[in-house]
Amino acid sequence: MVDPLAEVVTLLQPGARFSKAVVGAGSWRVSRSDAGQPFYCVLLEGACRLVVDGHEAIELRSGDFILVPAAYGVAMSSLTAPSEGAAETPPVALATGEFRVGDQDGPTDLRMLVGHCTFGSPDASLLVSLLPRLIHVRGEPRLATLVQLVKDEFHERRSAREVILTRLLEILLIEVLRSSAGTTASPGLVRGLADERVAMAIRRMHESPTRPWTIAQLAKEAALSRSAFFERFNRALGVAPMEYLLAWRMALAKNLLRRKEGNVAEVAQHVGYSSQSAFSVAFTRHVGLPPTRYMREQPDA
Structure with a gap:
């Protein structure tokens, strides 16, 4: 039997182009605007709030995965966000290669990987139009296993860490795109196949x-x-x-x-x-x- 999502994913050629490890504590808020770049976030520990242009705010918990195939405006904050007039708290680069948001001292209560993926196909914009505008996956055992592998690799700092993280993120992207049961997805192919x-x-x-x-x-x-x-x-x-x-x-x-x-x-x-x-x-x-x-x-x- 033909698998429509597999056909679309095969043509898209997804990959993990850029990822950034972020830790946080206290109250914080960051936002950015990217011209249609695919955005993803893996929440490894803690919780936060995400707002993508045109969508209601989403509360993310440990183990959640968000994929936005064509993001334009993304804002993230702690669950208790700073007051409306407060300035944003841009991430601060740490010597470990991670970035820290919110309070810069003391223990952290948040750990996540955020970044941009790539779709290698020259026809990506046409194919992305067949996908949901936002995919939020929670409670998927296979994804939980992959997220745990990412989390372990993130913590261990073993040799070839970046190569392994890149490959794991690519597998995560494909798994997210093909997940339908238990997925909160905006209208698109994933929701149609459910x-x-x-x-x-x-x-x-x-x-x-x-x-x-x-x-x-x-x-x-x-x-x-x-x-x-x-x-x-x-x-x-x-x-x-x-x-x-x-x-x-x-x-x-x-x-x-x-x-x-x-x-x-x-x-x-x-x-x-x-x-x-x-x-x-x-x-x-x-x-x-x-x-x-x-x-x-x-x-x-």
Whole structure:
């Protein structure tokens, strides 16, 4: 059976580009704005509050993992935040390589890893649009095991520590992206796959992207009426079924064109278009340039 999330993750090529170990104590608040960079946080000890632009505040506890595939504004604070007019408390670099927030003396009550991941695919923005805007994972045994490994590596300071941490974080990212049960996710593929009826339709689209799907056919696959399916799909993924199908077809097309696996007419057929001209119009509208030009501008493999 086709695994839609595995296909998206494989094309995304996630990796841990940058991580920063942070310890804290007392009252503190920091914020930053990054132009769409994927942000993650692993809470190893303690608790804190996180606010991502466009979302309600989230209280994070030890073992929690947050992934925001395209973050723009992120603010973090102690549970008892400083007063409204108080200045932010920027992290202070320590000799150990860690950063400390809040009180600079005495024992700490917070330990976390924060950073940015990368999506190696040149089509990352298109693929990220299929994912939830925010994923908060709590109470997942497999993730708890991985977080514990990160925590142990964080504490031990053994040789090759940075290499191991990078690999563990990459595995964490993939595990988070594929987690659905027990995950608090905003609308997107993860949430859609957690709904058995909607998931069936998504799998059918991924199994047969060339099929001329209609709402009625997809509703039948999901064993729902057309109206119930359309509303349920929209609520789970945040986009209409045909919009999701178009985004997935364009992601496949870009990957094929980039790898120069066939000419434009062959790629059009491979992603469900019987007419090269219809494919070219759809591709140009969705991607911003014609497929012939897109393929021409890709470097040779």
